[in-house]
Amino acid sequence: MNSSSAVVTGIGVVAPTGVTTAEHWASVLAGKSGLGRITRFDAGDYPVRVAGQVPGFRAAEQVPARLVPQTDRGTHFGLAAAADALTDARVNPQELPEYEMAVVTAASSGGTEFGQHEMERLYTKGPDWVGAYQSIAWFYAATTGQVSIRHGMRGPCGVICTEQAGGLDVLGQARRLLGSGSRLVLGGGADASLCPYGLVAQLSNGGLSAEPDPARAYLPFDADASGYVPGEGAAMLVIEDEAAAAARGATVYGRLAGYAAGFDPPPGSPRPPALARTIRAALAEARLAPGDVDVVFADAAGTPAADRLEAEALAEVFTAGGVPVTAPKTLTGRMYAAGAALDVATALLTLRAGVIPPAVPVTRPAAGPDLDLVAEARPTAPRTALVLARGHGGFTAALVLTA
Amino acid sequence: MTAFTLTDLRHLFASNEGLAGNAEFGPDDLDVALADLGYDSLAMLELAAVVQREYGVRMPDDCVIEMTTPRTAIDYINRRLTEVHAA
Numbered sequence: 001m002n003s004s005s006a007v008v009t010g011i012g013v014v015a016p017t018g019v020t021t022a023e024h025w026a027s028v029l030a031g032k033s034g035l036g037r038i039t040r041f042d043a044g045d046y047p048v049r050v051a052g053q054v055p056g057f058r059a060a061e062q063v064p065a066r067l068v069p070q071t072d073r074g075t076h077f078g079l080a081a082a083a084d085a086l087t088d089a090r091v092n093p094q095e096l097p098e099y100e101m102a103v104v105t106a107a108s109s110g111g112t113e114f115g116q117h118e119m120e121r122l123y124t125k126g127p128d129w130v131g132a133y134q135s136i137a138w139f140y141a142a143t144t145g146q147v148s149i150r151h152g153m154r155g156p157c158g159v160i161c162t163e164q165a166g167g168l169d170v171l172g173q174a175r176r177l178l179g180s181g182s183r184l185v186l187g188g189g190a191d192a193s194l195c196p197y198g199l200v201a202q203l204s205n206g207g208l209s210a211e212p213d214p215a216r217a218y219l220p221f222d223a224d225a226s227g228y229v230p231g232e233g234a235a236m237l238v239i240e241d242e243a244a245a246a247a248r249g250a251t252v253y254g255r256l257a258g259y260a261a262g263f264d265p266p267p268g269s270p271r272p273p274a275l276a277r278t279i280r281a282a283l284a285e286a287r288l289a290p291g292d293v294d295v296v297f298a299d300a301a302g303t304p305a306a307d308r309l310e311a312e313a314l315a316e317v318f319t320a321g322g323v324p325v326t327a328p329k330t331l332t333g334r335m336y337a338a339g340a341a342l343d344v345a346t347a348l349l350t351l352r353a354g355v356i357p358p359a360v361p362v363t364r365p366a367a368g369p370d371l372d373l374v375a376e377a378r379p380t381a382p383r384t385a386l387v388l389a390r391g392h393g394g395f396t397a398a399l400v401l402t403a
Numbered sequence: 404m405t406a407f408t409l410t411d412l413r414h415l416f417a418s419n420e421g422l423a424g425n426a427e428f429g430p431d432d433l434d435v436a437l438a439d440l441g442y443d444s445l446a447m448l449e450l451a452a453v454v455q456r457e458y459g460v461r462m463p464d465d466c467v468i469e470m471t472t473p474r475t476a477i478d479y480i481n482r483r484l485t486e487v488h489a490a
Contacts, residue, residue: 126447133449
């Protein structure tokens with residue numbers, strides 16, 4: 001399969017750093033954080049106090065009125081980002097063959113806030129009070145389905161559930177679809193789990209930060225790393241075959257040059273974690289050497305053990321300190337299925353702008369291999385970016401983007 | 404008992420936030436497909452649940468097959484109300 005010709009022609013973003021792509025990029029370049037104390041619900045009784053919440057999003061202005069009460073907040077984000085991505089790509093889906101346009105999104109938990117509301121009705125009022133739309137609003141494929149219906153994109157649609165790796169895995173799937181008859185794929189991720197049910201469901205993995213100070217809660221690669229902060233939002237990309245994009249005169253953000261997925265061995269296994277191997281496989285597919293990579297967008301799990309594994313994998317492939325590493329997700333929190341898709345959007349904007357955006361500065365580097373962490377915006381005109389993502393349970397993905 | 408009317412149907416649609424659609428239909432629209440007014444099959448299941456709660460009659464799931472226009476929906480609901488009151 002010739003999969004090296006997939007290009008990105010449109011970007012849509014709804015994030016704690018901004019509800020448009022331009023707003024997000026301005027925040028990222030300035031290192032302006034979207035993290036704060038949780039205000040979407042009373043989090044006083046929960047061990048997690050800080051999150052990345054999307055500010056100033058008005059569903060009624062972004063989502064068809066009929067769909068607002070019928071879908072979850074995560075789907076609202078996904079619908080808004082999808083529409084923005086199509087507009088950005090200057091694509092009108094009504095002018096293209098409906099079966100040649102596909103939608104693939106990543107989801108890590110489905111419509112938790114919608115589901116919580118319906119469960120409240122179930123146990124306070126009874127089963128007759130559970131709305132019919134619960135049947136479609138809660139589940140993983142809800143965003144894909146609503147985006148597909150709204151824009152009449154009826155090609156191969158799907159959802160990928162590999163937790164935070166999903167935002168890269170959808171792009172791997174998008175490339176496969178371009179090779180099998182789809183001319184355009186809308187791919188990305190959307191998640192919004194900042195409700196009691198969503199937060200409690202995530203607490204069990206032990207990775208969430210209990211630090212109440214928004215400036216200290218998410219410090220990946222720092223000796224004071226205490227876990228990650230949850231975030232919400234969506235990022236959607238329009239992916240097209242390069243020749244088809246050129247034929248319609250589309251503006252290209254960059255190329256999906258290489259992708260690979262791996263899966264970690266079980267805890268206690270003598271086999272190494274999958275990350276280094278996955279990075280090498282993505283580079284090999286892109287026909288690039290480690291020295292060709294100008295910047296790495298780290299997974300930045302924020303827990304000491306996971307951070308160390310990532311630093312060791314980077315040192316193994318690139319030598320210690322051998323490549324600039326950034327983590328703009330320190331400004332948004334980890335956005336689950338949307339997080340890596342947003343990292344890809346940010347990486348493409350990085351290639352376009354010629355400036356590597358900063359991660360939150362590390363004040364006391366954690367023990368382990370050295371990292372060249374980008375603490376201030378670095379104008380080095382990068383041409384190749386590597387985006388990494390690891391999902392809870394061992395999902396691992398790497399994507400190489402070229403300008 | 405008072406019959407279920409077009410006004411009642413419009414009221415049910417308009418007063419439930421999950422039933423967003425075009426509730427402005429009038430007597431001239433009695434035979435327009437509910438789908439064309441913005442009410443899909445899930446909306447009709449939602450409507451059935453609202454009728455159950457507000458009128459106290461059971462509405463079987465297959466009611467969506469019969470309720471395809473405002474007229475057939477009004478007729479169907481009236482039949483259910485009559486059956487319940489006759490029982």
